[in-house]
Amino acid sequence: MKIRTSKFFIREGIGSLRKNKTMSAASISSVIAALLVIGIFFIIVLNVDYAASNLESQIEMMVYLQDGLSETIIASMGEELKSVSGVKDVQFISKNQALMDLNEKWGDNAYLLEGLEGDNPLPDSFKVTLINPSEAGSVALSVSSISNIERVVYGKEELNKLLKATYILRVGSLAIIAILIFISVFIISNTIKLTVYARRREISIMKYVGATDQFVRGPFIVEGVLLGLIGSIITTILVAIAYYYSSNFIKNQMIGLLSIELMPMKTVVSSLVLLLTVVGILIGIVGSLLSLRKFIRV
Amino acid sequence: MIELRNVSKKFANGHVALNNISLNIDNGEFVFLIGSSGAGKSTIIKLLMKEHETDSGKIIVQGKDITKLKRAQIPYLRRSIGVVFQDFRLLPDKTVYENVAFAMEVTEASAKEIRRQVPIVLGMVDLSKKSKQYPHQLSGGEQQRVSIARAMVNGPSILIADEPTGNLDPEMSWEIMKLFNEINLKGTTIIMATHDLNIVNKMKKRVVEVSDGVIVRDEKRGGYFSENQNL
Numbered sequence: 001m002k003i004r005t006s007k008f009f010i011r012e013g014i015g016s017l018r019k020n021k022t023m024s025a026a027s028i029s030s031v032i033a034a035l036l037v038i039g040i041f042f043i044i045v046l047n048v049d050y051a052a053s054n055l056e057s058q059i060e061m062m063v064y065l066q067d068g069l070s071e072t073i074i075a076s077m078g079e080e081l082k083s084v085s086g087v088k089d090v091q092f093i094s095k096n097q098a099l100m101d102l103n104e105k106w107g108d109n110a111y112l113l114e115g116l117e118g119d120n121p122l123p124d125s126f127k128v129t130l131i132n133p134s135e136a137g138s139v140a141l142s143v144s145s146i147s148n149i150e151r152v153v154y155g156k157e158e159l160n161k162l163l164k165a166t167y168i169l170r171v172g173s174l175a176i177i178a179i180l181i182f183i184s185v186f187i188i189s190n191t192i193k194l195t196v197y198a199r200r201r202e203i204s205i206m207k208y209v210g211a212t213d214q215f216v217r218g219p220f221i222v223e224g225v226l227l228g229l230i231g232s233i234i235t236t237i238l239v240a241i242a243y244y245y246s247s248n249f250i251k252n253q254m255i256g257l258l259s260i261e262l263m264p265m266k267t268v269v270s271s272l273v274l275l276l277t278v279v280g281i282l283i284g285i286v287g288s289l290l291s292l293r294k295f296i297r298v
Numbered sequence: 299m300i301e302l303r304n305v306s307k308k309f310a311n312g313h314v315a316l317n318n319i320s321l322n323i324d325n326g327e328f329v330f331l332i333g334s335s336g337a338g339k340s341t342i343i344k345l346l347m348k349e350h351e352t353d354s355g356k357i358i359v360q361g362k363d364i365t366k367l368k369r370a371q372i373p374y375l376r377r378s379i380g381v382v383f384q385d386f387r388l389l390p391d392k393t394v395y396e397n398v399a400f401a402m403e404v405t406e407a408s409a410k411e412i413r414r415q416v417p418i419v420l421g422m423v424d425l426s427k428k429s430k431q432y433p434h435q436l437s438g439g440e441q442q443r444v445s446i447a448r449a450m451v452n453g454p455s456i457l458i459a460d461e462p463t464g465n466l467d468p469e470m471s472w473e474i475m476k477l478f479n480e481i482n483l484k485g486t487t488i489i490m491a492t493h494d495l496n497i498v499n500k501m502k503k504r505v506v507e508v509s510d511g512v513i514v515r516d517e518k519r520g521g522y523f524s525e526n527q528n529l
Contacts, residue, residue, distance in 0.1 A: 005406050019391055205387050208347070209448065210377035211404040212370070 005218070013222025016199070023195040024227065030191045031231025031283060032238075034184030035276050038177060039239040042275055043268060045173040050263045052166040059162070061128040061140060061154040069148055074124065080146055081126055086139040091127045098122040123150060134163050181279055185286045192224065193291035200295045213296050220288040228284025232276040239276075240269050299325050300346070300456065300487070305355035307341055307511075315341040317511040318355070323489065325455070328482045330498050331491040332522060333508035339491040342508070343460050346489075347381065348372045360455065377405055380449030380486075384461035386441045388433040394444050395420070395429040401448045419447040423477060439470030446477055450486075457481060459490040463497065471497060495522035 017024050063081065065074065074092065081090045093101070099120050103110045128143070130136055136159055140152045196203070206216050247262045300323040307316040316338050323329055331339045344350045345357055352365045364375055388397050395416060402412045420426050423443035433441050442462060449457055459478070463471035475497055482488045492498060498505060498521060505520030506513060515524050 002406055004409060008403050201387070202389055205389060206400075206404060207373075208376060208381055208387070209401040209404050210373045210375075210452070212373045215373075215404055215406075 005215070009218035009222045012219035013226060016195075016219060017223055017226055020195055020198065023191075023198065027188065027191045027195065027227045027287075028231045028234070030188050031184075031228055031280060032235050034180070034187060034283065035232055035235035035280055036238065038180045038184070038279060039235055039272060039276055040242075041173070041180065042177065042272065043239065043243060045169070045177075046268060046271065047263050048169060049166065049173075052162070052169065055162060056133040056166065059130070059133045059136065059155060059159050061130065061136060061143070061152060063126040063128055063143055063152050064150040065124045065126070066148050066150050067123060069124065073148065077146060077148060078126065081128060081143065084139060084142045086131055086135040086142075087128055088131045089129045091129075093125045093127055095120045095122045095124050098125065133159060181283065184279075184283050185290070188227075188283050188287035189290035192220075192227075192287045196220070196288075196291045196295055203292075203295050207296075216296055217289065217292060220292055221285055224284035224286075224288030225281050226284070227287075228280035228282070229277065231284075232280030235280070236269070236273050236276050239272060240265070243268055299323065299358070299360070300489075301356070301358040302342070302345075303356040303358070305345065305357060306353050307345060307350065308353055314511050316345075319508075319511070319513050320355075321506065321513060321516070323487060325487055326482070326485050328478070328488045328501075328503040329490070330501070330503055330505045330520075331489060331508065332493070332498060332505060333514075335493075338508045338511045340460060341511075343381075343458055343489070343491060346458060347379065348375055377452050378454050378456065380446075380452070380454040380457040382442070382445050382449050382457070382459040382462045384464040386433070386438075386445045386465075388441055388444055388448075390433055393430050393432055394425055394436070397433070397444055398448045398451050401451050405452055407452075415451055416447075419451045422450070422480075423447045437470070438466050439473050442466060442470070442474055443477065446474070446481075450481065454486065456487045456489070459488065459492075461491055461493065463492065463494050468496070475501065498522040 065077070069077075078090055078092055081087060099113065099116060099122055102122070103113055106113065128139075130139060136154050136156070140154060143149070144152045203216055244265060247265070250262060300321075302319055302321040304318050304320055305316055306314075306318050308314050319338075319342075321342075331342065333339050341350070345352050346359065346364075348364055348367060355365070357364050359375065360378065367375060389400065392400060398416050398419060399412050402415060407415075417426065417429075420429055423446055425440060425443055425447065428436065428440065433444065436444070442465075446457075446462075457478070462478075463474055466474065471494065478488055478490065479501075502519045502521075505515065505517050505522070507515035507524075517524070
């Protein structure tokens with residue numbers, strides 16, 4: 001396509017957007033309505049997923065060591081553990097440290113531990129965090145082949161449940177977002193159909209003077225992109241403001257009740273901008289093309 | 299040259315619009331297509347523009363059988379045929395200049411060509427001074443001249459006019475006919491469907507009369523009515 005032609009498309013697309021102000025406003029409103037639903041749902045999904053990832057990353061593996069190993073052996077074991085693929089971080093917890101932690105944890109009941117200082121039954125251990133919790137099984141297997149290890153422990157059952165739940169959540173939310181996009185395309189193509197109907201005369205004149213179908217579509221595609229873009233910008237701003245206030249509200253209300261941590265504003269907005277812009281433009285283009293179908297056959 | 303060979307067209311509602319008609323029009327001819335409403339004039343025009351499909355027969359335009367044209371090739375056929383309608387069909391929110399330039403934009407002509415060609419055709423229809431006005435600011439005759447300029451701007455070899463004077467008073471109609479005559483003298487074939495008996499009688503051009511989907515009369519220099527009817 002010639003640059004001149006694209007310029008013509010852009011000029012005509014912008015021109016018709018400005019000329020048909022009422023219809024443009026109606027189309028943008030329905031884009032906003034659709035994107036609001038998608039955007040809000042997306043934010044909820046993002047946060048649930050964020051919480052799930054937080055939980056996943058809290059899954060840790062405890063590697064208990066045999067008793068009475070020298071410091072050099074322990075140090076070399078630490079190095080060996082770090083080199084196992086899938087391991088993110090390794091932290092050594094001495095038996096004394098473990099007892100102190102337990103003391104702290106038990107609080108008022110810590111007197112039960114009295115007298116253990118002399119003959120500490122707790123083993124030395126490594127706390128291993130994983131890059132990807134779903135690899136815990138294979139990591140555990142590699143780790144247990146290292147010598148001088150007593151036992152490898154991780155919440156196998158719980159981990160599997162969590163992984164399954166987050167998987168369902170991710171796939172399910174993708175499916176719902178896809179359905180929402182599909183519905184929006186229909187709603188918007190119907191709105192755009194009204195603008196196209198108002199301009200069927202113009203389309204038929206274009207066809208009479210020898211415009212190709214591609215040429216007739218050009219300005220409408222530009223118009224669709226602009227409708228989608230404007231709609232997505234407005235929606236992003238609306239959703240971002242709403243997120244800012246509601247996350248503050250949740251923080252203030254829920255603090256102490258639940259340890260909910262919402263995703264930071266910046267991350268949310270940047271993924272929101274990307275999603276809504278892409279979806280908005282897509283909706284605009286597909287909506288325009290769908291509504292043109294009938295009128296282009298002259 | 300335009301040739302219709304045994305062309306028939308029946309509409310979905312069962313109405314037979316054209317029944318096995320044949321017609322030859324040479325390059326540079328001026329042909330009036332007459333007949334009562336629904337006789338088949340508009341169908342002939344629509345088949346030439348490939349707005350409808352032909353049921354049977356061949357339509358040859360400039361050596362090509364257009365009944366075999368693929369959908370994607372139709373725009374290129376239309377660029378070689380200018381059309382003028384009774385209701386002008388101008389874009390109301392474009393100026394005279396833009397309306398004419400539009401027909402060239404559509405063919406992806408260069409900006410330079412457009413800037414050169416549009417003023418020439420606007421001069422031809424004597425509207426150079428009104429190029430910045432909008433259609434609603436013009437008289438009916440002027441609007442029709444804009445649509446003629448638009449039809450001619452891509453230099454078509456054929457100009458088809460469907461009742462071009464139907465909405466105009468006699469004075470304006472003659473302006474249009476004068477223009478058509480000039481265009482025809484420069485070599486463009488003109489096919490004009492009309493009900494205007496004064497125009498047909500005074501112009502003394504070829505007359506093809508259609509009635510109930512068949513050609514009932516074809517005279518080299520005819521009038522609106524055949525000789526015996528005139529008596």
